[in-house]
Amino acid sequence: MLSDNDIIICEEVHKWYGEYxxxxxxxxxxxxxxxxxxxGPSGSGKSTWIRTINRLEEHQKGxxxxxxxELNNDLRNIxxxxxxxxxxxxxxxxxxxxxxMQNITLAPINVRKWSRDRAEEEAMKQLERVKIPEQANKYPxxxxxxxxxxxxxxxxLAMQPKIMLFDEPTxxxxxxxxKEVLDAMQELAESGMTIMAVTHEMGxxxxxxxxxxxxxxxxxxxxxPPQQFFDNPEEERTKLFLNQILHH
Amino acid sequence: MATLSxxxxxxxxxxxxxxxDIPEYFRNTVFNSIWRVVFAILMVAANIIIIRxxxxxxxxxxxxxxxxxGVVTPLGNAILxxxxxxxxxxxxxxxxxxxxxxxVISAGRHHWPGPTQWLKDxxxxxxxxxxxxxxxxxxIVFAIRGLLSWxxxxxxxxxxxxxxxxxxxVTPGAIWGVIGANTKLFSVGQFPSEQIWRVWASLGxxxxxxxxxxxxxxxxxxxxxxxxxxxxxxxxxxxxILWLLYGLPGMETVPTLRWGGFxxxxxxxxxxxxxxxxxxxMLALGRRSEVRGVxxxxxxxxxxxxxxxxxAGFPSEPVTLNIPVLxxxxxIWVVTLSPVAYALLQAIFIVGIFWSIGYFLGGNIIKAxxxxxxxxxxxxxxxxxxxxxxxxxxxxxxKDVEIDNLLRVTVGIILFSAAYLAENVRGGLQxxxxxxxxxxMAVGLSNAQSMRLIILPQALRxxxxxxxxxxxxLFKDTSLVSIxxxxxxxxxxxxxxxxxxxxxxxxETYAFVALVYWIFSFAMSRTSQRLEKKLGVGQY
Numbered sequence: 001m002l003s004d005n006d007i008i009i010c011e012e013v014h015k016w017y018g019e020y021x022x023x024x025x026x027x028x029x030x031x032x033x034x035x036x037x038x039x040g041p042s043g044s045g046k047s048t049w050i051r052t053i054n055r056l057e058e059h060q061k062g063x064x065x066x067x068x069x070e071l072n073n074d075l076r077n078i079x080x081x082x083x084x085x086x087x088x089x090x091x092x093x094x095x096x097x098x099x100x101m102q103n104i105t106l107a108p109i110n111v112r113k114w115s116r117d118r119a120e121e122e123a124m125k126q127l128e129r130v131k132i133p134e135q136a137n138k139y140p141x142x143x144x145x146x147x148x149x150x151x152x153x154x155x156x157l158a159m160q161p162k163i164m165l166f167d168e169p170t171x172x173x174x175x176x177x178x179k180e181v182l183d184a185m186q187e188l189a190e191s192g193m194t195i196m197a198v199t200h201e202m203g204x205x206x207x208x209x210x211x212x213x214x215x216x217x218x219x220x221x222x223x224x225p226p227q228q229f230f231d232n233p234e235e236e237r238t239k240l241f242l243n244q245i246l247h248h
Numbered sequence: 249m250a251t252l253s254x255x256x257x258x259x260x261x262x263x264x265x266x267x268x269d270i271p272e273y274f275r276n277t278v279f280n281s282i283w284r285v286v287f288a289i290l291m292v293a294a295n296i297i298i299i300r301x302x303x304x305x306x307x308x309x310x311x312x313x314x315x316x317x318g319v320v321t322p323l324g325n326a327i328l329x330x331x332x333x334x335x336x337x338x339x340x341x342x343x344x345x346x347x348x349x350x351x352v353i354s355a356g357r358h359h360w361p362g363p364t365q366w367l368k369d370x371x372x373x374x375x376x377x378x379x380x381x382x383x384x385x386x387x388i389v390f391a392i393r394g395l396l397s398w399x400x401x402x403x404x405x406x407x408x409x410x411x412x413x414x415x416x417x418v419t420p421g422a423i424w425g426v427i428g429a430n431t432k433l434f435s436v437g438q439f440p441s442e443q444i445w446r447v448w449a450s451l452g453x454x455x456x457x458x459x460x461x462x463x464x465x466x467x468x469x470x471x472x473x474x475x476x477x478x479x480x481x482x483x484x485x486x487x488x489i490l491w492l493l494y495g496l497p498g499m500e501t502v503p504t505l506r507w508g509g510f511x512x513x514x515x516x517x518x519x520x521x522x523x524x525x526x527x528x529x530m531l532a533l534g535r536r537s538e539v540r541g542v543x544x545x546x547x548x549x550x551x552x553x554x555x556x557x558x559x560a561g562f563p564s565e566p567v568t569l570n571i572p573v574l575x576x577x578x579x580i581w582v583v584t585l586s587p588v589a590y591a592l593l594q595a596i597f598i599v600g601i602f603w604s605i606g607y608f609l610g611g612n613i614i615k616a617x618x619x620x621x622x623x624x625x626x627x628x629x630x631x632x633x634x635x636x637x638x639x640x641x642x643x644x645x646x647k648d649v650e651i652d653n654l655l656r657v658t659v660g661i662i663l664f665s666a667a668y669l670a671e672n673v674r675g676g677l678q679x680x681x682x683x684x685x686x687x688x689m690a691v692g693l694s695n696a697q698s699m700r701l702i703i704l705p706q707a708l709r710x711x712x713x714x715x716x717x718x719x720x721x722l723f724k725d726t727s728l729v730s731i732x733x734x735x736x737x738x739x740x741x742x743x744x745x746x747x748x749x750x751x752x753x754x755x756e757t758y759a760f761v762a763l764v765y766w767i768f769s770f771a772m773s774r775t776s777q778r779l780e781k782k783l784g785v786g787q788y
Binding site: 110 | 681683684686687688689690691692693694697701702705706709
């Protein structure tokens with residue numbers, strides 16, 4: 001079942017917050033270059049799951065293997081995986097005391113040990129990719145939400161990761177700014193990047209994803225290519241959820 | 249537009265209390281509260297007393313304008329006349345009446361020319377307000393007059409003890425000679441006169457660095473690379489200056505016992521601040537640490553410390569312990585321990601204490617130590633810590649090891665300041681959103697890197713006001729070292745007022761010392777405000 005180009009492998013992943021059982025045996029694999037969109041009701045554990053993949057949350061049972069390295073308590077493994085996995089957050093989480101340029105070059109300089117010149121060159125490339133090269137010397141507080149989120153994407157990309165995780169990247173944005181962020185994500189998907197994205201943007205799921213995962217009560221309920229998922233959902237819970245979000 | 253301004257006008261005139269309906273106006277303003285009546289009566293009484301007193305008081309003498317033969321000069325006479333209490337009071341009352349009349353007339357004509365509107369709104373809001381204005385202005389003018397005639401016009405500035413002795417009784421104001429004649433004591437204490445150049449050299453180093461810093465931070469482009477060097481130079485300058493003051497190899501040493509005055513105050517507070525900063529930072533991080541167990545680095549550190557302690561505190565011969573034991577005759581168990589065993593026992597005892605505290609805090613030894621330390625120090629006053637450093641520390645040390653008095657006190661101040669600093673920094677750390685830690689981790693930064701590059705720069709900026717506040721209070725608290733026998737600025741003041749030539753001039757001396765403390769505290773406070781503004785520009 002496992003093949004060479006499986007880049008993320010989750011086997012029976014469990015997580016508890018005290019008594020609360022947040023993840024209940026999640027198992028799936030993601031292939032290199034695949035775009036996976038995760039949808040589901042709030043509180044279903046989808047954010048928790050995506051955050052276990054770069055160890056922002058610790059799983060207590062099961063195995064997670066990212067790019068051939070298993071996530072365990074070994075700090076070196078965790079650091080190694082985080083270098084290869086970029087993450088974009090709902091609240092952008094830019095560093096407010098640094099300029100856009102410094103935000104983006106920080107990790108390449110300090111983690112990848114690149115020279116400043118090389119890091120800045122790469123940063124400009126990524127800023128052009130997300131179409132805001134003119135904002136390089138501003139502080140995050142001077143940008144709009146959409147611009148900030150695009151800087152966050154550029155910051156993650158500057159590390160040249162193999163995988164990008166998106167944790168509800170458009171949920172904190174004003175409606176008119178959602179498109180610019182989705183455009184950047186779509187361009188990224190078309191470039192062949194492996195993407196896992198938690199989102200409520202059904203249009204993005206339909207048009208860009210290779211696979212849609214419906215997540216509920218701490219586990220995967222159904223996973224299918226978008227066409228089948230939206231047209232012929234099998235599970236009752238999936239139908240109910242799609243009914244609620246698509247027809248209002 | 250016209251209607252609008254008209255309505256505004258009427259509303260102003262109806263609220264104006266100088267309409268001629270007197271009963272109404274008393275009802276509304278004066279008698280609506282018994283306390284207002286009481287206060288108004290007191291104000292009027294105070295005014296009467298001040299006016300009476302100033303009319304009968306003797307004029308203030310002006311030794312500032314005394315000729316050498318003790319006769320008042322014509323200039324002196326002119327100032328004497330102008331500051332005469334009766335004249336001043338009359339001027340105040342006349343000005344007050346003029347203002348009052350202007351406001352009343354304006355109210356009657358419903359027309360407010362010039363500053364009358366302002367006068368009505370701020371000084372003559374009613375009879376009550378007018379009364380407070382009179383009392384307030386009188387008090388302020390007479391306070392200033394009293395201060396000026398004591399500190400300047402009536403003061404004697406000669407530093408010659410013989411001249412002062414001659415004029416002391418006819419001088420109505422301050423005798424500032426006590427400050428002028430003792431500038432050396434106030435600034436450096438008993439630092440040897442022929443070595444004073446070292447203090448000047450130190451001052452020169454500081455001023456040079458300050459000037460370079462101003463240049464490097466204000467003209468950013470060419471000197472930006474120089475900033476890092478400057479930070480290091482600042483850090484190096486402190487030990488260098490202390491060493492220079494004490495005496496570099498080949499120079500005559502100046503024992504710390506002879507350091508005093510403002511120099512000592514500055515040395516204590518600057519060393520206290522600078523050294524306690526990293527310690528406080530570590531304690532703050534330690535208190536928030538979530539590491540279970542003891543990290544190896546700390547284990548090695550503690551091991552080295554105990555080895556060092558073992559070597560330093562090793563008893564030279566076997567130690568005999570008398571342990572009380574029940575059901576034994578005699579009820580004492582005599583144990584003789586070899587020096588090694590004794591030192592080991594001590595080490596095990598101390599490790600055991602931390603270990604057991606750590607056990608109760610979920611095995612987090614670092615947090616246990618930080619919490620215990622911070623709460624212990626914050627639970628006692630500084631003076632207690634100073635006494636401990638003075639009296640208790642020598643007990644714990646081997647007999648022949650003697651630590652410099654100033655060093656002991658400095659260590660006490662550092663330990664004290666570190667605990668408070670830790671709590672201030674912790675406040676800043678807690679204000680940083682969780683997302684910042686997560687973003688730092690997600691881009692692959694190590695814990696130490698995210699602290700240094702992301703969390704601390706933001707957290708420290710948040711707590712600048714608190715930290716500067718703490719440093720200001722530390723600067724003033726160093727005056728407590730006078731109690732344990734160091735001659736800081738305050739203690740020097742006590743020494744000075746006991747000099748035979750300047751006996752009993754407490755007022756001048758302490759006023760001067762207070763002024764010095766105030767100037768430096770105020771300067772620090774202003775600097776911190778500027779720093780905050782500068783660091784906060786364009787961010788967030």
